[in-house]
Amino acid sequence: MTTPTTTLLSILDHYRPERLLCVSAEPVPAALAYCEQHDDCQRIDTSEVPLSAELLNCRYDLAIIADQLERLDKRQGIELLAGLRNLSVSRLAVLVDMQAASAWQDTDFFGLALQRQARFEQDGRSLTLFTYDLAEYKPAPDWLNSKYWANPQNFGKYWW
Secondary structure, eight states: OOOHHHHHHHHHHHHOOSEEEEEESSOOHHHHHHHHHOTTOEEEEEOOSSOOHHHHTSOBSEEEEESOTTTSOHHHHHHHHHHIIIIIBSEEEEEEOTTTSTTOOHHHHHHTTOEEEEEEEETTEEEEEEEEEHHHHSOOOTTOSGGGSSSGGGTTTOOO
16 A cells, blocks of 8 residues: 555655755654665755745755645745745655645646656555656657757757
8 A cells, every 4th residue: 555655755766865954843754764765865954934034045956845735825835835846855745635635636737747656545544746857848859859950960960
């Protein structure tokens, strides 16, 4: 049975972050377990939203947001996710209880370029995991190759 913790651990094992930001009211169990196993991972925990200037002005390999969007108004939540995505991280994992965060719809996350990764049912509570990875955000279109260029011999050689 997959749980939020095991899924987050697999994400952490896949990306192997050296700097991990956790924005959550309580410590994220997967982040704690991962950092215990990997001494080279620096975990920064905060429950403060909006984030302090000190935290906003740093780069992180991965950010995990949990138990926040249910408490924040939608505008603050969008500012948190978009600000992190645009300025601080290349990868994002967001755990949200969609019933408790009633102002949010799946399309709000899709509009922020996040993908629905998984849904979890546990103790009558439903959690949804949304993820963002800049490297997987927009794959190169199939037409972007030398076959479709006027001078295919010059593809990738010259930049104007």
